[in-house]
Every structure is written in C-alpha cells, then in structure tokens.
Amino acid sequence: MPNASTPEQPIWTIIELVRWTTSYFRSHQLENPRIEAEILLAHVLGVRRIDLYLNHDQPLDKKERGYFKALIKRRLSGEPVAYITGRREFWSLELMVGPQVLIPRPETECLVEAVLPFLQNGDTGGCKRILDMGTGSGAIAIALAHEYPQGQFVAMDHSLAALKMARQNARKHGVDPHIVWYCGSWDAPLKPEQETFDLIVSNPPYIPSGDIDGLQTEVRDYEPRLALDGCPDGVSCLRTIIQSVYRYLKSGGMLALEMGWDQAAAVIEIANCTGQYENIQIIKDYSKLDRVATMRKLSSKSEMVG
Structure with a gap:
C-alpha cells in the first residue's frame, strides 16, 4: 500500500x-x-x-x-486479528479478548448449543446452578447466562488476568450479577459439601504437547500455551475434570466438555472407568467432527439399581 x-x-x-x-x-x-x-x-x-x-x-x-x-x-x-482489534464475536456477542485469554472458536458454540436444552427444560424444575471451569474470556458462561438469565453461575480460571477480562465482558453484556468468579486451578477453590451444580461445562486444554509447535503461527506464538497444552496425551485435563467433578454434580446433573476431534474414545473410557456417569453422548461440530462430550451423573435411582 x-x-x-x-x-x-x-x-x-x-x-x-x-x-x-x-x-x-x-x-x-x-x-x-x-x-x-x-x-x-x-x-x-x-x-x-x-x-x-x-x-x-x-x-x-x-x-x-x-x-x-x-x-x-x-x-x-502472525498476530491474530482478534488480538489486533481486541474483540471477537461469540454467540453473536462481542467479547473483549487479549493475549491473556484463548480466542473463542465457533466450534465452542456447539458446547453452548448442547447444554441449552438441559438448562431450559422446565420439567427438571428450579433455578439451576452452572459451573464454567477454565472460563478464559468468559465466553461460555456469558453466552449461557445471556440465554438462561435465571441461572446461578460460577466461573473459574487459574489466571487473574483472564478473570478480569471475563468480568469486563460479563459487565458489558449485563450478566455479571448472575456470575460468581473464582480464581484457582480446576476444582481447587471448591468444597464438595458447599458447592453442588446442575451443570458443569469446560473447554479445557486438549492439544497434545508435541503437536503445539506444528500449529499455525497465530495460535502457537500468540495464544496462551496453558490454555492449549493438554500434556503429552492431550487428555490430561479432561481426565482430571471427569475424575473429580462428579463430587460437585447433583444427582442426574450434566457434565459437558469440549475435546479434540480424535479424543471421543478416550473420554468415554475415562468416564466409564469412574463408575460415576451414565448417558454419555458425543456431539459433532459444524465440520462434522467429534467435539463435545456430555454425560450425566448417576442418579440415586440408577445407583440403587446398580
């Protein structure tokens, strides 16, 4: 030019x-x-x-x-457009983003779509409590709070800088009063006897460590590595969540996770080995790739039958 x-x-x-x-x-x-x-x-x-x-x-x-x-x-x-402009649209909501948070992806909207029917099903009754683990920019929690304003939300992240940006986004879209913000790694800030949820959602790191150097420059060199790196096998964070959060789910509550396109079998195996979940489902993204896993905590009735 x-x-x-x-x-x-x-x-x-x-x-x-x-x-x-x-x-x-x-x-x-x-x-x-x-x-x-x-x-x-x-x-x-x-x-x-x-x-x-x-x-x-x-x-x-x-x-x-x-x-x-x-x-x-x-x-x-190589700098991503979203970091240059400081904005990214998710669920038709404009969010502020920066190098301290992962840039929200369209496929993550599939996670929101997957859990909305569960939240909006009046037959299950009552105001539901929702936990977003590893909230980053707040995209998932804010989208869900926008669609389900009667919910009570908790959003967690290990990064104070990420939580600060997430809360700014929540304020911008008028949902901050519905969200409690916790800083900590996975379930560290929670106590099972004090916190129970109807729904837990997460988009954890799930890229195998050895694959990160082969990613596009804008991802590899600019987005926070901790939000990408799923350890050598790619499913370490998924495993940690599946094996621990059932303690915070109500009977019949749902866990919904974003995962890599080739990780469905591993996620199903991890969930089955806990003996704590039923009705495990795999949902494809807009590219017809496996992207979201949902599962229900065994209900009291199921446990009695078992």
Missing part, C-alpha cells in the same frame, strides 16, 4: 483498500484474506463491516492509512 497520495496517485478509498489488502493477504497465504481486510479496516475507521460498503467511495486520510498499514504489518507477523 503506498505511503501517501500525491498529485500523480489516486486517492485511496475504502473499497480500493479492501481490494488491495485482500490481494496482499492472499499472496501471503492467509486463510480469510477479504474478511480479515474488512475487519481491520472497519476497526481503523470505527465502523461496522457493512458500513465499508455503504461508504465504499470514502477516502482515507494520511493518519488512517498509516494506522491501517501498521495493522497489516502486525497481521503479517
């Missing part, structure tokens, strides 16, 4: 910059060149993406072009 307009050069309009940047990103093998060009330019101008086309012939001044050029350089260095 030229540094400035001169009498011999055309003035750079919005649509011309979108086209030029799309071509430039494509030449550098970025996966979504036009979308990323639009997001970055909309961020520079402080408008919605659709406004770029409603004002397609609007020229950019020197300051705007300089800012846009700086963002292009950051993206080509």
Whole structure:
C-alpha cells in the first residue's frame, strides 16, 4: 500500500483498500484474506463491516492509512486479528479478548448449543446452578447466562488476568450479577459439601504437547500455551475434570466438555472407568467432527439399581 497520495496517485478509498489488502493477504497465504481486510479496516475507521460498503467511495486520510498499514504489518507477523482489534464475536456477542485469554472458536458454540436444552427444560424444575471451569474470556458462561438469565453461575480460571477480562465482558453484556468468579486451578477453590451444580461445562486444554509447535503461527506464538497444552496425551485435563467433578454434580446433573476431534474414545473410557456417569453422548461440530462430550451423573435411582 503506498505511503501517501500525491498529485500523480489516486486517492485511496475504502473499497480500493479492501481490494488491495485482500490481494496482499492472499499472496501471503492467509486463510480469510477479504474478511480479515474488512475487519481491520472497519476497526481503523470505527465502523461496522457493512458500513465499508455503504461508504465504499470514502477516502482515507494520511493518519488512517498509516494506522491501517501498521495493522497489516502486525497481521503479517502472525498476530491474530482478534488480538489486533481486541474483540471477537461469540454467540453473536462481542467479547473483549487479549493475549491473556484463548480466542473463542465457533466450534465452542456447539458446547453452548448442547447444554441449552438441559438448562431450559422446565420439567427438571428450579433455578439451576452452572459451573464454567477454565472460563478464559468468559465466553461460555456469558453466552449461557445471556440465554438462561435465571441461572446461578460460577466461573473459574487459574489466571487473574483472564478473570478480569471475563468480568469486563460479563459487565458489558449485563450478566455479571448472575456470575460468581473464582480464581484457582480446576476444582481447587471448591468444597464438595458447599458447592453442588446442575451443570458443569469446560473447554479445557486438549492439544497434545508435541503437536503445539506444528500449529499455525497465530495460535502457537500468540495464544496462551496453558490454555492449549493438554500434556503429552492431550487428555490430561479432561481426565482430571471427569475424575473429580462428579463430587460437585447433583444427582442426574450434566457434565459437558469440549475435546479434540480424535479424543471421543478416550473420554468415554475415562468416564466409564469412574463408575460415576451414565448417558454419555458425543456431539459433532459444524465440520462434522467429534467435539463435545456430555454425560450425566448417576442418579440415586440408577445407583440403587446398580
């Protein structure tokens, strides 16, 4: 992109910059060149993406072009667009994100979809208590609280910086009064005799340690490794959760976990070995890959029959 307009050069309009940047990103093998060009330019101008086309012939001044050029350089260095803009949409809610939290993925919305019928089923009665373990940006807890405002939520993370950002997101969407925030690793802050839940959800680290160096630059070099690294086998955190959280689930309560596409068999085996769960189900994501595991804590009636 030229540094400035001169009498011999055309003035750079919005649509011309979108086209030029799309071509430039494509030449550098970025996966979504036009979308990323639009997001970055909309961020520079402080408008919605659709406004770029409603004002397609609007020229950019020197300051705007300089800012846009700086963002292009950051993206080509591998920095994720979400960290550049500080925002990511999840469940149609705009969330603040930064290097202290994992960027919410579309496939995680499958976890929200999987548990909403359980929460919204009036036949089970009463106001339900929900725990989100490893909340990060707060995406799952906030989406669920937005859809099920009568719930009582607890969101946990080992990182105070992540919890601070999650709470900012909760305040932005008006659900902070429904959420209690705990700092600690997995179930460390909880006491079984004091905390019981109808639903526990988690998107824990599940990428095998040896696979992380082969991930895309924007993931490997920018997103928090602790939110990615599932230890050598990839299922260490999943195992820890499955083997411990039944103590905090009410009889018949649900545990729902995001997992790697090839981890369903391991998750089912871990759950079965505890002898604490029934009705284990595997749900596919939008790419038809195994992504979510749900299971119910054995009800008192099931335990008696067993």
